[in-house]
Amino acid sequence: MSFPWANEYKPQNAVTKWVDERLPLPRLVYNAVGAGYPVPRNLNYFWNFGVLAGVALVIQIVTGIVLAMHYYASVDGAFNSVEHIMRDVNAGWFIRYAHMNGASFFFIVVYIHIFRGLFYGSYKAPREMIWLLGVVIFLLMMATAFMGYVLPWGQMSFWGAQVITGFFSAIPLVGEPLRQLLLGGFAPDQAALNRFFSLHYLLPFVIAGVIILHIWALHIPGSSNPTGVSVKSEQDTVPFHPYYTAKDGFGLGIFLIAFVAITFFAPNLLGHPDNYIQANPLSTPAHIVPEWYFLPFYAILKAFTVNFAIPFTGIVLIEAKLMGVLAMFGSILLLFFLPWLDTSPVRSGHYRPLFRKFFWYGLIPSIVVLTYCGAQPPYTQWVVLSQIAAAYYFAHFLIILPIVSRIERPLPLPNSITEAVTGKPLQTATA
Amino acid sequence: MVRLIAFLVGVFFSGMLLIGLGDTIIGAIKEPAVPTAEHEFHKMPLAEKFPHDGPFGKYDKGQLQRGLKVYSEVCSACHSLNLVSFRDFAALGYNEDQVKAIAKGWKTEVPSINPETGEPATRPGIPADRIPSPFPNEVAARAANNNALPPDLSLITKARANGPAYVYSLLIGYEDAQPAELLKKFPDAKTPDGLHYNPYFANLNIAMAAPLTADDQVTYDDGTKATKAQMAKDVAAFLTWTAEPKMENRKSAGWAALGFLLIFTVLTWMSYKSIWADKKH
C-alpha cells in the first residue's frame, strides 16, 4: 500500500498460506480494514459514519431480500401483501419496520458522512475521486429510496411516483414521451410498479459495487483527518485494526441503540400517515410530501416561482417549473464540481476562519430551513423562507466558496498530526 | 473556467430565486391570502390518553372487546375491516369456540358459491375468513351512502395523524349547528345538505352522520356504562389494535433489544478505551 510502514499480512498456518498464494482475499481484507491499513491517529467520531453507512446498506439488503420473499408487485396486491407481512408473516412486522426505518437511518448516517467531508475538506486533492464516487452513491441511494417508497402502493407512493416522474415532463419537447417511457404508460400503474420493484432490487447491489470503488479510491491516499494535515510518518498513524475496529464497534452500538429505539417504539414517526391508505388514482392527498430525506430538494423545486423571461416582452425563455427541476438536480450535481470550486489548499475547516463562518452560519441553517419548508404547505412565509435559503445554498457553493478560498487567510497549520495531538513535535530519525 | 461557469450559474439560480422572492412578497401584499373556514375552525384531536400509549403501554383486552362490540353493532353497517380475520380476535382474549361463534354469527355472511349450481351465494363465516364487507363493491357502497365512500377501518388509526385520538375526537365531535361566529365570518361556508358539521374533520363537513347518538346505544357485556365518550374511546382503542395488532410484541422485543445493546455498547466502549489507553489522540 501507499505507506511503507504498513503491517504486512503474514499467513499464520499452512492453510492460510495456501489460500494466500492462490486467492489473497484475507490479505485484501487485512490491507483494507485490518491491521495492514495505517490510519491517522486523530480521527474523531465523525469518522465513524463511513462504516455505519456500510452497516446500514447491509441492513437494507438483508431485510429487503427477506421482504421480497413475501411482497408481490401488483397494483391490486402490493398494499395487501405489505399488510400480510405486517400481520401474518412470522416476525414480518419487525423486518418491514426495520427496512422502512433502515432507509431513514441510512440517509441520516450518509448525510452526517457528507457534512463531515464538506467541513473537513475531504473532497480536496488527492481525494477528489473518493468524493465523486460518493456523490454517485448518493444519487443511486436517492433513486433506490424513491422506488422503494413506491412499492407499498399507498397514496404517497402513488402520488410521489406521479410527481417525481412529472419532473421529466418539464423538459421541453422530449419531456412527455420520456415520462411515458419511464412509467410504461400515462400514469403510474402495473408496468411502473413492476419495473420499480426490479430496479429497487438491483440498485443496492450497484451501490455496493460503487462502495467498493469508493473504498479502493480511499486506500490510495489513505484517510483524511480533522487537521487536514497529511500523514508524514508512522507516528501519525495507527493500524485500522484493532484501533478503529474497536472504535467502530462502539459507534455501531450507539447507532443500533438509536435505530432500535425508533424501529420498535416509534416505527411510523418518520413516515406519512397517508401511505397507510391504498393508492387511489382518482384522489390526491391534501398535501403531498416526500420522505424527510428528500425535503430540502423538494423545497428547492418549489422555491422557483417566476419564469425566466425577457423583461417587458413576455417572451418566456425558461418556465419556472423547468427551472425548479433543473435547480433541484443542479443542487446535487454541483457537488461533482466542489473539488474545483473550493481552491483553498487548507483542507480542514478548523483552520479556515472565514469558511467556517459560512459553513456554520450559512450552509447548515439554509439546509435546515429548506428541510423544514419542504414539508410545509405553500403559504407565503414558507415560500419566502425557502427562496432565501435556496438562494443562499446555490450562492454558497457556486459564488461564495471560490471567493472565500481566494481571500481567506488560514490559521497556521500544525506541522504534523502527532504534534497536533501530543503538543510535541514529530520525533525525527525513527525507523 | 469551471469557476467562471459556476459563478454564472450561481448568479442565475440565486438571482431567479431573489426575483421570485420579490414576486412572492409583492403578491402577498397585493393579494393577501384569503382566510378560510377550514383554516380557522378546524380543531386538532383532543389529547385523549389510552392504556396502550407509551413504550410500556399494553392493550386493555376488555376495552378491545367492548370496542369490537361497538364496531360490530354500529360501524360495521357501513365500514369494512378488510385486513382483519375472525381468527385475529383470539388476541382480544376470546377462546377458539368464541371466535368460531363470532365468525358464525357475524351479521354479514361471507360471499361464496352455491356448490350445486355455481350461483353466487353466501355462507356463515369461519375463523379463517376475513371480516366480510357490508357492501359487495365500491359502487354499492357509494350508492347506499349518498355517493360518499365509507373508508375501510383496518388501518384508519395509522392513516390519520394522531389516529386514536382523531377517531375518538371525530366520534364525539359532532355539533348540531355550525358556530354562529363561523357563519358570520364565512357566510358561504354553510354546511351543505346531507353533510354534517364536525370541527375535527379536515374540511369541517363530513358525510357520515353522527354514528354514536345516545348513551347505551350498545350494551356492554362487562357492565361498563356505555356513555358516548366511553363507546368512542373503546372503538378507537379497538381500531388501534386492528391497525397495529403486533404492538405488544414490538414493544417487548424492543426492550429486550435495547437492554442487550446497552450491555454490548458498554463492552465495546470498555474495549475501545483499553485498546486506546496507551495512545494519545
Next chain:
Amino acid sequence: MATVKKTTGTSKAPRKKSAEASAELTAPTATATVEEGEGVRRRDFIHIAAVSFAGVGAVAVAIPLVSQMSASADVLALASIEVDVAAIQPGQAIKTSWRKQPVFIRNLTPSEIDEANKVDAGSLRDPQTLAERTQPGKENWLITLGVCTHLGCVPLGAAAGEVKGEYGGYFCPCHGSHYDTAARIRKGPAPLNLTVPEYTFISDTVVKIG
C-alpha cells in the same frame, strides 16, 4: 461456549499489536511492562466479551430473518377443512385439497375391504392393517393424502376411469408405485403407504380433516 473459545485465540493478536505499537511510539515503556499480567488478562476478557456479544446478537437477529420463511398465520389458519362425503357412493372416490395438497376420500366396497383384509400385514413393506388406517365403524372410508411417498407425484386411481394399478388401489405413473385398496405400497419404489391425515367424523356425513 464455542464462540468464546474461538475468540480467545484470535484476540491475542490485537493485544500484542497494541503493546508493540505502544512500545515503538510515544507511550513510556515502563508502564507497558507493568501492565503485563493482571491488567492484560482483564483487557482480554473485555474484548472477548464484546466480540461474543456481537456474535450472540447476530444469531438473535438471524432467528426472525429465517423464521419468516415458515408458514404464516393465514396459511396455518386454513390447516383444517370440513368435507361433506354424503354423495360418494361405494367404489367412488373424490379428490379434495387440504393444505394445498390433494386428499383422496374413498368409499370402499365390501369386496375391496375383504381384499385389503386378506393380506398379511406383516408381509408388507410398511406393515399396517386396514383397521389401523381407518376409523372404527367407518372402515369403508379410506382417507389418504394423494401424494406418492416416493417423490411426491399425485397417484392415479381416485377419479373414474383412471388406472388403479395391479392391486386395485392407486398407481403412481411417475415411477410406477402400486398401492392396494387400503392405499398401502405393494410394488414399486415408494417406501411408505399413502399418508393418512388426522381426521374425525363430526357427523355421519361430514369429515373434518386436520
